[in-house]
Amino acid sequence: MAGLISRRKFMAGTVASTVGIATTTHLAGRAYSGTEISSPAKPKREPLMEEVMRYKKIDAHAHVGGGHGTPAEVADFAERLGIHKVMISKPMAPGSAGVPSEFRACNDVIYSAMKEFPNRFTGMLTLNPTHKQESMDEIKRCIDRGFVGMKLYNHVKINDPLFYPIIEKFIDLKMIILMHSPIGKARVKYNAREPKNISIPEDFVDAAKRFPEAMFQFAHIGGGIDWEDACKALKDSPNVYVDVSGSNNEGNMIDFALRYIGEDRLLFGCDNGFYQGVGGMIAANLTEVQRKKIFFENYNNILKKSGRNVD
Amino acid sequence: MLIDSNAYVGHWPFRQLKDNTCKGLLERMKKYDIDASVVSNLNGVFYKNTQHANEELYEEIRSNKQFDGRFIPFAVINPIYNGWKDDLEICSTKMGMKGIRLHPLYHGYELSNPFCIELVKMARDKGMVVALSLRLVDPRPSSWLDVEKEWALKDILPIIKAVPDAKYLILNVCNSTALDADEQAVFKNVDLIMDTSGRNTADLGNLLVRFGKEKFAFGTHAPLLDYRTGLLRVESLRENEADAKTKDLLRSGNIKRLLKI
Numbered sequence: 001m002a003g004l005i006s007r008r009k010f011m012a013g014t015v016a017s018t019v020g021i022a023t024t025t026h027l028a029g030r031a032y033s034g035t036e037i038s039s040p041a042k043p044k045r046e047p048l049m050e051e052v053m054r055y056k057k058i059d060a061h062a063h064v065g066g067g068h069g070t071p072a073e074v075a076d077f078a079e080r081l082g083i084h085k086v087m088i089s090k091p092m093a094p095g096s097a098g099v100p101s102e103f104r105a106c107n108d109v110i111y112s113a114m115k116e117f118p119n120r121f122t123g124m125l126t127l128n129p130t131h132k133q134e135s136m137d138e139i140k141r142c143i144d145r146g147f148v149g150m151k152l153y154n155h156v157k158i159n160d161p162l163f164y165p166i167i168e169k170f171i172d173l174k175m176i177i178l179m180h181s182p183i184g185k186a187r188v189k190y191n192a193r194e195p196k197n198i199s200i201p202e203d204f205v206d207a208a209k210r211f212p213e214a215m216f217q218f219a220h221i222g223g224g225i226d227w228e229d230a231c232k233a234l235k236d237s238p239n240v241y242v243d244v245s246g247s248n249n250e251g252n253m254i255d256f257a258l259r260y261i262g263e264d265r266l267l268f269g270c271d272n273g274f275y276q277g278v279g280g281m282i283a284a285n286l287t288e289v290q291r292k293k294i295f296f297e298n299y300n301n302i303l304k305k306s307g308r309n310v311d
Numbered sequence: 312m313l314i315d316s317n318a319y320v321g322h323w324p325f326r327q328l329k330d331n332t333c334k335g336l337l338e339r340m341k342k343y344d345i346d347a348s349v350v351s352n353l354n355g356v357f358y359k360n361t362q363h364a365n366e367e368l369y370e371e372i373r374s375n376k377q378f379d380g381r382f383i384p385f386a387v388i389n390p391i392y393n394g395w396k397d398d399l400e401i402c403s404t405k406m407g408m409k410g411i412r413l414h415p416l417y418h419g420y421e422l423s424n425p426f427c428i429e430l431v432k433m434a435r436d437k438g439m440v441v442a443l444s445l446r447l448v449d450p451r452p453s454s455w456l457d458v459e460k461e462w463a464l465k466d467i468l469p470i471i472k473a474v475p476d477a478k479y480l481i482l483n484v485c486n487s488t489a490l491d492a493d494e495q496a497v498f499k500n501v502d503l504i505m506d507t508s509g510r511n512t513a514d515l516g517n518l519l520v521r522f523g524k525e526k527f528a529f530g531t532h533a534p535l536l537d538y539r540t541g542l543l544r545v546e547s548l549r550e551n552e553a554d555a556k557t558k559d560l561l562r563s564g565n566i567k568r569l570l571k572i
Contacts, residue, residue, distance in 0.1 A: 044344055045342070045343060045344050047546070048539065048542055048543060048546045049546050049547060052543065052547070080547050080549070081543075081547060183451040183452070184451055184452070185452070191451065224449065224451035224452055225451075225452055226452040227452065228326075247449075247510045248449040248451070248452065248510075249510075249536050249537045249540050250326075250448070250449070250452075250535065250536060250537070251328065251329065251533055251534040251535060251536055251537050251538065252327075252328070252329050252534070253537075255329075273510060273513075274513070275510075275513055275540050275543050275544050275547075276510060276537075276540050278540075278543060279537055279539040279540025279541075279542075279543040279544075280537045280539070280540060282539045282543070283537035283538045283539035283540070284537070
């Protein structure tokens with residue numbers, strides 16, 4: 001019987017051996033025990049806030065009011081994180097009638113914030129092309145007040161013929177058209193709460209091809225869309241810029257966007273997710289040249305076309 | 312000193328991750344001067360038998376002397392899968408795991424499940440920290456095969472109330488932190504830390520006032536989220552929101568105390 005072991009002993013041995021563990025080989029001395037690093041390592045890297053503040057920044061996508069924070073709150077975030085210029089807008093509520101009084105009121109809120117923080121905020125107007133003449137009048141009213149572009153939500157698709165005269169107007173103005181983008185596509189189709197007029201990446205591709213002189217901005221790849229799918233769709237649309245804003249600061253998102261969109265068409269933005277916007281940019285594997293372009297220069301070059309550049 | 316309270320190795324089935332090995336994570340830690348990372352294996356979210364994921368992590372940490380002292384491993388334990396008590400024992404005594412990760416949304420049980428409560432009590436008795444993430448990824452752009460449900464902070468109350476004397480690490484606080492007065496009192500009285508990776512820790516200065524400066528710790532949730540935002544929320548606090556001593560608690564002091572390291 002000497003060669004036999006009991007079932008109990010056999011099972012005990014099996015549990016240990018199947019995971020390759022002898023009783024003396026646990027992680028003590030391998031995993032962190034609190035004794036190996038007895039004093040703080042001497043910092044080698046530039047402190048994070050110095051790195052953050054070193055870059056001049058234009059936030060290409062921000063809002064004030066309507067649950068996005070007061071102008072003072074947004075300006076405070078910008079100051080905290082060294083965002084020199086914030087492109088603010090107040091789109092009409094999704095599902096609203098989108099009548100002229102509504103878009104004028106939204107633009108008045110923005111104008112008020114611009115006056116309150118003239119060095120920090122620059123306005124993006126909103127409108128509804130269903131109301132053609134009122135929209136054209138509103139463009140003039142806002143441009144005269146210092147607005148430099150347009151931000152739209154989902155009342156009309158970006159490639160709807162209703163938009164054509166508005167797009168042509170913005171070609172003349174040499175200003176950018178920022179259009180909201182959807183969430184989802186995760187479950188084969190876009191999120192059920194999205195309205196039928198939401199502009200999907202393929203709509204941007206279509207509008208950009210029809211109006212090659214126009215400048216479009218695809219909103220927030222961190223805003224809940226499948227960003228890999230969106231970037232692949234927009235790869236060959238040279239007049240569509242892509243902003244990297246949104247609350248969903250997934251790892252590798254900007255690196256991936258760089259691969260498909262390129263360093264000249266990506267725009268830094270937060271969509272009021274200020275930490276994710278700045279943190280994602282600092283985390284991304286970018287060269288110094290690329291980071292400066294995306295943080296500031298690309299948007300400033302857009303503004304230069306209408307003579308509204310920051311410097 | 313910087314300790315990342317929330318890092319992963321392993322795969323996510325719907326999206327390619329970068330630097331998702333101990334080697335890749337260590338390279339990032341070196342690049343950004345992070346001294347140690349609390350780490351668990353994402354594969355354990357999807358393996359039905361999570362112990363394989365714990366064994367993978369254990370073996371990977373043992374495989375390279377460079378990993379010595381840099382990783383604080385947490386075991387993924389599923390209390391509704393047979394053998395979990397043996398798994399917990401092995402992870403605790405043989406593998407040197409300092410805590411456990413629960414994934415009820417993926418493993419299919421409620422926090423009020425008696426086996427879950429039993430597991431948390433056993434972890435408590437072993438001095439292990441119990442970690443829960445309010446969500447792992449944003450469900451909006453994820454796959455149609457992924458779970459859609461995610462938690463607000465108050466959704467973890469059932470387990471905290473059931474085992475108030477355990478130690479908790481609440482990760483990726485991505486949704487509402489709203490609590491009524493009674494719930495707030497429960498949180499205050501529990502040995503609990505939230506990491507700074509989640510989007511709803513944006514107002515960290517006020518959260519420190521509301522919950523207490525001992526209740527938060529730097530975390531990245533990497534590689535699922537980017538590697539810098541979690542620290543930015545700490546480092547951008549102004550002097551009137553967090554003095555140097557408080558920032559040190561957030562960088563490493565609080566998590567060291569919770570883990571007793």
